[in-house]
Amino acid sequence: MTALIPLAYLIAAVLFILGLKNMSSPKTAVRGNLLGASGMALAIGATLVDGRVGGYWLIGITLIAGTAVGLWLAQTVPMTGMPEMVGLLNGFGGVASTLVAFADLLQSDHQSIDTLLAIGLSGLIGTVTFSGSMIAFAKLKEYKQFKQPFALPFQTLINAGIVLGVVMLVAFMVTTQSFTIQVLCYLAIVALALVLGVFLVLPIGGADMPVVISLMNSYSGLAGAATGFVIDNNALIISGSLVGASGIILTQIMCKAMNRSLGNVLFGKMAGGGKVASADEVYANVRSTSADDIAMILDGAQRVVIVPGYGLAVAQAQHAVRDLAKLLESKGTNVEYAIHPVAGRMPGHMNVLLAEADVSYDKLLEMDAINPTMDTVDVAIVIGANDVVNPSARLDPNSPIAGMPIIDVDKARTVIVIKRSLSPGFAGIPNPLFAMPNALMFYADGQQAVLDIVRAIKAL
């Protein structure tokens, strides 16, 4: 019986891979998630029937407690709170790895060198994931104390010093023969890693949180894989590396979409250089408009593209936007949504918010899908987005955002920008789109503006 347990782990790992594979389309994704859950149930079941495991009542109680809390969290979280939720879960996974590695260290006072190394890495990665995720959680929750990026002087140097310290502690832990020193080293590693995680995320601004969450996702996977090396379990190694790879890919996508390197995000340096035109100069010929005028323009449009940005998610205007789209569609207009990779507060977040607002997923187009046909669009409505539609990225090679992938709304016949003011986006540069001859500004709160436009269209 015991010999079959590794086989069950293998099947679980295969189910995880199939589950992720099914995530390649919204049609099969639900099935994919169920496959993953089945794999997990199998892995847990196989572990429980392992004849050498004792103390079942403690295991039983804790399994039920964790399940109850997990269900409660998952059922009550609003879709807008998804980034915080994922951040929190990342942190829990990380700290679980730290605890398991510590428990394994305590169980035997003569571990082999590679196991000690894996224990050290588990403790390091797991703890950094935990403390980093908790800070990210606080930033995403927009607690006042954490809102502003905060960095000590010489932060990078301090971090490098901590990393060096951890490396030395790991080396010491692996080579020493004394059990007591090994335990002390482990505790010191965990303490340093706690501080390191905080220092790594504190200096990062709210706009860069999608990158941080992706990175923490990757770390939580790697922590799991390291724990797999500690207890010689292939199921952990496979799942951990799958998640690690997934997080790294998402991190790369986010960085590319923001036109920043990973180091650049982590060490808080904005893309330097580049001559920035003054806002007054750029915004000399901006024209503003009203809800009634917009209603007239939309009335004659064949194809309308809505470009939602971070601001729409913050204003929670997705339901109002859905109503506007439904109204236009009932008049025979073709309405689509163009989603930039960093439109929401985490990768793919905007898609979830629009899906929740009952928008069909085939209406949600990626940047690369919509850009080639942008010149056939009659009206592009930009809501709460700025940098991701800034044509400087394409036209001005000296701009700080030069080369950043953007949605080419400036090529549409008419662009309506709904925005509170002409204030710059996260990149801190003016947007020449607003002053283009085909652009109209509608200064208002995102949700109120859309409601007004709906009212104006109905009144036509």
Added chain:
Amino acid sequence: MFQRVYLGVCFATVAFAAIACIATSAIAQDNLSSSAPKNGAASQVDASSPKIGASTAESTTISPDKSAVVEKPSNRLAVLIGSLTVFALAVFVGFEVINKVPPTLHTPLMSGSNAISGITVVGAILATGFGKFGFGSLLGAAAIVLAMINVVGGFWVTHRMLSMFKKK
């Protein structure tokens, strides 16, 4: 609806197993504690991979203590290399599979893969079970709660999101 029920069944299975755990522990506690080895993780490797170092008779028997493994560095090294092989291949599989996920599903992908990384719960159960109610058991128990929140919360919230993605 059926899918939500299925997801519930998956969790219920675990919950049932958990309750069964509590029940059996009351009956069979003595049997288990008398035969509990000090560190099962190492012995599990020995039991599950008899190929490794099969020329020596000892390696195919279940060793009750990790010290037995430490004394055979070549065996230990083979296990490590095996694990590294699995790790490297799984990273490549991960890259291949994840690259095909469309941006529209990136948030569910993240919460779903997050749930998968909660597989640490396996390690937590082993740590609790082998810990003989010492401090190690308590650490393991805390890890079970946290990892289980990760697992159940992750899968459930992913399902909530995915069931909203509809084509009309």
